Amino acid sequence: MAKAIVMRVPGGPEVLKVESVEVGDPGLGQVRLRQTAVGVNFHDIYVRTGLYQTLPLPGIPGLEAVGVVEAVGPQVAQVKVGDRVGCLTLTYGGYAEGRLVDADLLFKLPDSIDDRTAAATLLRGLTAQMLVHHTHRIVPGLKVLVHAAAGGVGRLVAQWAHHLGAMVIGTAGSEDKARIAGENGCDHVIQYRSENFVEHVQAITGGRGVDVAYDAVGKDTFMGSMTCLARLGHMVNYGQASGPVEPIAMSLLFQKSNSVTRPNLFHYLADRPRREEMAASLFDALSKGIVTPGAIHDYPFADVGRAQSDMEARKTAGAVILSV
Ligand SMILES: NC(=O)c1ccc[n+]([C@@H]2O[C@H](COP(=O)([O-])OP(=O)(O)OC[C@H]3O[C@@H](n4cnc5c(N)ncnc54)[C@H](OP(=O)(O)O)[C@@H]3O)[C@@H](O)[C@H]2O)c1
Structure with a gap:
């Protein structure tokens, strides 16, 4: 079991509720992630308000998270247990402490980029x-x-x-x-x-x-x-x-x-060689200081509603994340 932010209906920030969800063991090509930081993106607000009806309800929102590989399923060669990874999923599920994801969707993180920075800058x-x-x-x-x-x-x-x-x-x-x-x-x-x-x-x-x-x-x-x-x-x-x-x-x-x-x-990321080129280019730019997230707005996991409200009200300047 893991804590996750579940949305049952579209609406205001109050529709985002912490619940316990079953995670289970990874299947073919999957890994189980223990997430440490979650990226909160403006897209999540479009989903919560119902402007985008792309998350089947009830569902766990969130496109972006960072964590550690806790278990791997059969035929996973890309990563191993203990690897630090970032994960972008157009099928959502990012707002969670732990979850199963396809190994193909993971970005292995260089040691020079800590979890908070990765959650703030990957997407x-x-x-x-x-x-x-x-x-x-x-x-x-x-x-x-x-x-x-x-x-x-x-x-x-x-x-x-x-x-x-x-x-x-x-x-x-x-x-x-x-x-x-x-x-x-x-x-x-x-x-x-x-x-x-x-x-x-x-x-x-x-x-x-x-x-x-x-x-x-x-x-x-x-x-x-x-x-x-x-x-x-x-x-x-x-x-x-x-x-x-x-x-x-x-x-x-x-x-x-x-x-x-x-x-x-996500259309640009669908092509594997381009995705790898884009990630290498971003990690290089981050390590050289060409791009920097600056001060990160970091909220406790359960404060996701406040994080989104602050973004929506234009109170934030820069990236918003949840610490898990
Ligand atoms: N196409 C893609 O693939 C893709 C991927 C990622 C993000 N995006 C888009 O990129 C944009 C930035 O995303 P982000 O997550 O980094 O958010 P963000 O820039 O931190 O927040 C949005 C900013 O938009 C400005 N804004 C202007 N009018 C606004 C209004 N009526 N309500 C709220 N904000 C308003 C505000 O800045 P000021 O206060 O300075 O005006 C606000 O801080 C979003 O539109 C998002 O959908 C697109």
Whole structure:
């Protein structure tokens, strides 16, 4: 048996309840994990509120966790008992003390990356890697807009794009967050709750606009981000923290020969060679300090509701995890 956070209906943070669940022994190709830290991601809020109806209920939410392999089933060659691993599962189940997972889904963690850092950066860091190396390859001299640049993913994108030689314009929701964004890769920071980010981007770029806009805020910023694009600029809408984006007319793209993508990390990870390349690239960037999670918001396991509420209320700046 293990403690897990179970959700029976969509709703507010109160629907997340600690229960005891059966774990059992690993089957073919599976391992049993004893988890030490769990990543709390904005996706988990979309699931809890019912915006995404992707978790069969009742179910255990959570895409990301870190732990130790406690037992291995038949035909598991990738890991052995005692290995420290990170685990990303689109089929959820991350919010638990212990569980069974397919060995194929595990990332062996280098000794240089502790469990808390791994839980804070595995999903967010792989997302940042996808965004700056695959979705739009950042090269020196590009002008880049990163929304919520003090946030979990935004901070890593700003750091990485800056390291790759881009000029980074970040947005942030408060003075404190603007300071954090300025210390983490942003050459310019716009406080987009009190300042018009479109006007500022036009002024900073001399009216040219940006080559790429990384926008996971969604509803509130999408059209403004489109306006910020230069000719041939690329809109990367990778999330919807403020709500889903309204449909757009194709003719909007024709005005400046723009393109739009809506990437999903798990589609990029589905291909094994690419997944291994992305993980190696992230671990290298973490070990060299190219990306850093900074201060991690660490909550006790049973306080998952408060962790999600704080994220939702924009109180957090950076990664959120649960210590198990
Ligand atoms: N496509 C993918 O595969 C993928 C993978 C991972 C994450 N994501 C997306 O990346 C984004 C960041 O994820 P995260 O877990 O690291 O979260 P996060 O950035 O720590 O939190 C979201 C941030 O969005 C900003 N925001 C703007 N409007 C908001 C609103 N109305 N309500 C709440 N927040 C608002 C806030 O920053 P300010 O206060 O500075 O505005 C907030 O801190 C999410 O949209 C998530 O869905 C996508």
